[in-house]
Amino acid sequence: MERQVVQRAKEAFLSGRARGLEFRLQQLHALQSMITEKETEICTALKQDINRSQYDTPLLELIGIENEIKLAIEKIAEWTAPRPVEKNLLTISDEVYVQPEPLGVVLIIGAWNYPWALTLLPLIGAIAAGNAAVVKPSELSECSSLLLRALLPRYLDKDLYPVVMGGAAETQELLRLRFDHVFYTGSSAVGKLVMEAAARHLTPVTLELGGKSPCYIDKDCDIRVACRRITWGKFVNCGQTCIAPDYILCEPCIQSRVIECIRRTLLEFYGADPKCSADYSRIINQRHFTRIMSLMEGYTPVVGGQSDPSQCYIAPTVLKDVPPHSRLMQEEIFGPVLPIVTVSDMDDAINFINEREKPLALYIFCSNKKEAKRMIEETTSGGVTVNDVMMHYSLSSLPFGGVGQSGMGSYHGKHTFERLSHHRACMLRSLNMESVNLARYPPQDRRRARRAKMALRSPLIDMSKRTLIWAVVATIIGMGLFVTLLVILLIAAGLNCTCWYWRGFYN
Template sequence: MNRYQALLDRQKAFFLEDATKGIEWRLDQLDRMERLLRENQQAFCDALYEDFRKPPFEQRFEITVPLGVIDYYRRNLAELMKPQPVEIPKGLEATGNRGLILKEPYGVTLVIGPFNAPILLLLDPAIAALAAGNTVVLKPANTTPRVAALFQQLVPLYFEPEAVSIVTGGREEISALLELPWDFIFFTGSTAVAKVVMRAAAEHLTPMVLELGGQNPTVVDATANLDIAVDRIAWGHNAISGQWCIAPGYVYVHRSIADEFIARLKRSLVAMYGEDPSQSPDFARMISTHDAERVASYILPEKVVHGGRFDVPGRYVEPTVLYPSSWDDPAMQQEIFGPVLPVLPYDDLKDVVETIKRKPKSLAAYIFSKDQAAIDYFLGSVSFGGGCANQTNLHCWIDSLPFGGVGSSGMGKYYGKAGFDALSNTKAMLIGNPDVPLDVFPPYAGKDIDATLRLFG
C-alpha cells in the first residue's frame, strides 16, 4: 500500500464532511497561516540564508508576499464565495429561469514547491487552496533542507493534519505522492519535472496548475531611458543569483545604443553588488554545485564584458554579461536560471519579434521603450505568461494581476481572484421556476419548434 494513502484518506474523509465549505473554517486556516509566518519570521529568514545565502531583502519578501495574499483573501473572501448571477437568454429569463455560478472546492490539493522561493512559492498556492475551501498537502523542495525541516516542524503545530499536512523528501517521496488520486495538483518547477507530474496526473484525470519557466526575452529600444532600464534589468536578472523563473533571460538592445547600454549596465552591477560580488551581503548563491557548474559552462570568455568569475565548490557564479551574444551560444539554448546575461544587438524590432515568436513561449517578457506603438506591437505579437513594460519582475507580486505561464512555461493562473478561481470548480447552474411550464419535450408534431428554440437564442 502507498505510504501516503492514509494521509490522503484522512484529508478526503474530512473534506467530505463539508467542514471546509464555510467561510469560518477558511478564515481560521488563513489566520493559522499568518501566525505561522509572523511568529517564525526570523527562523524562516535564517533557514533561507543557511540554504543558499539568500540576502535580507529576498528573505523578507518571502514572508511579506504571502502575508499580503492572506490579507487579500481575508478582505475579499466573502465576496469571492458569493453565488454569481449571470445573464441567460431572455426567453428563458422571461419564463422565470435564472443563471448562477457557484464556486466549490476541488478537495484534497497537493502543492509541490520549488527551491528558489521555497516559502513564497509553496505557500501562495496553498493559501489560495485554503481560501477556496480545499485541504492541502505541502511538499517543499528537498534542495532547501533547512526550510523544509522548519516547515516539517511548524506545520503540525499550527494546523490539524486533516486540513494541512506536510511531506518532505526527494524523488522517491514525490513519486509515491504522484501515484495517488489527488483532487488537484499545483506544481511549481521545471518543465522537465512538470511533464512527469502531468503524466502521473493524467492517470487519475487530476486537474492542475503548472507554474514553470523559460528563457524570458527583454527588449531595450533606442528610445528607452537607459538609467531606468539597466537598474531594473540588473536587479531583475541577478536577484536570487538569477534563480528566478521570471528573471530577464536575455536582452535584445538596439544597436545604436548597445555600447552605452553595456557601459551603464556594468556600472549598475557594480553599484548593486560591488567590485567583488562574492563579498556582497545582497548576492545569493546557486542552490547546488551542479547548478553552479552548469551556469558557469555558459560563460564564453571571449564574450565576457563584465564578471565571468565563478567558484563551483562555493556555489558562486559572478553576475556576468555576455556581449555580443547570438542564438548559437550555449547560454541561449535553454533557461539559464543563473546570473549570466546574454545581450544581443538588433536593428529592426520586427526581426526580433519574429525570432521570439518562433521560440518556446516564456513565462515573462519585458520591453523598455518610450514608443507606445513599439510597446503595443511587442505585447500584441509575442505570447508569454505576463510581464512588464519599462519594469521587470514586479508584476508577480501584485495580487490583482493573474500570474502563470502559457505553453511550455505553464498552464493556469493564480494570485488574488485568479488563484481562488483556479482552485475552485466553477459550477454552472440553471435555476428553473418550479411553477412555470417549459415544454421542450416530445412528441414534437404540431408544436412550434422555432418558438421553443427562440427561448435559447
C-alpha cells in the same frame, strides 16, 4: 506513508469542516500569524539555503504572502458567494447562478528558489476555496523545507494540510495517487512528467514553469535607468528567478553602453567584490553550479565571470555577441549569467522572440508607448512589463502564469481561488407554470416547434440587482409619463368639449 497522508487528507475533507467560511478564515488568520511570528526563523533558513539577505526575504517573499492572505480574508465572502447569471424567456422565473465549490484534495509541489512564496501562495488559494492540500516542498532548499514541516502543523489543521518531505522518489509516489488538482512549480522537464502522471487519473494541473524571458532595450530609451532595473531583476537571488530577464536584445550601436551601465550598477549594488556582499546570494547546490558554469564555456565575460565552487559562488556575469543558436540560448539559464544578443531593430527583435518558445515573461524598455504596445500585440508571453522587470508578479489583481512551454493556468489573488474551485452551474426551478414547458414535450407539431424555437432563441436577460432596480425605476418613470400624458390629453379633450359647448350656447 504518502498514501496514508493522502488518505487522511481525503477523509478530513469529506468530513466537511474545510467548507465552512469561518473555518477557512481561521486557517488564513493562523497562516498570517505564522508568517508574522516566525519571520526571523524563515530569514535564517533562507540565509542557510542560498545565502539570501535578511532584508531581501521580506521584500521578495513574505510581504507578498501577507498581502495575499489579507486579500483572501477581505474578499472570501464575495468570492464564495453565488454568482447570478443572465436568463432567457424559458428560465425567467428560475433561480440561476454559478456556485464556486471546493475541488477536493490538492497536491502542491513547491520550488526551491522561493520556497515560501511558491509553496504558500497556492496554499492560500486552496484554503480560501475550501480544499484540503498536501504540501510537498522542495528537498533542495532543505532548511526552509524542514522549517515549513515543523511550523505548518502548529498553525494549520494537520490532517487537511499535511507536509510531505522527500525527493524525486517521494514526489513520484505522490503522483501515483489520485488528487483533484495538481499545482506544480518548477522546470519544464519535470512539468511534463507531472502532467503525464496526472493524466492517468484525468487530474487537472496548474504548471508554473520557466523559459527564456527576453528583455528588449530600444536605443532611444533611458539606457542608464533601463540597465539599473534589469541588473536588479537579473541578479537578485543570484539569478534564480523564473521571471528574471534571461537575455538582452538590443541594437549593436548601444551594446557597449549597455555593458558599461550594467558594470556601474553592479559596482553600486554589490561593491567591487560581490562575493563579500551581504546582498548577493549563492547557487542552490553543486549540481546547478556545474550546469551554469558549463553554459559559459567558450565565452569570455565582459563583466564578472569569477567563481568559487566551494561556496557555490558565481559572480554577476555579462556575455556579449552571443550567437542566437548557441546552447546558452537554448536552455533556461537560471543563474547570474546575462547574454546579450544583437538585433537590427524592433522588428528583428519581434521575429527573434516569435521564432522561439513562448516565454514566461517579456520585458520591453521603450520610451515610445505606441511602439511598446506594438511589440506586445505582435508577441506572446505569460506576462509582460514595459520599462521594468518582474513587477507584474507583485500585483495580485494580475494573473500570473505561463503559456505554451512556459506553463498552463494562472494564479495570485482571486485567480488562485478561481483556479482551485469548481464553478458549479445551478438552476432551481418550480413545478408550477407547466404550460410554459408544453412546447418542448412530444408529440411535436409545427406550432409547438415554432414556439420552442422562439423561446430558445430569445436573448439573454440580465437579472442582476442593479439591472432590476433600473428596470423598476424606468417602469415607474415610464408609467408616470404615460399617466401625465393621458391626463393632459383628457384635459385637452375636456377643454375642447367645453369650448364647443359654450360656442354652441352663444350661437
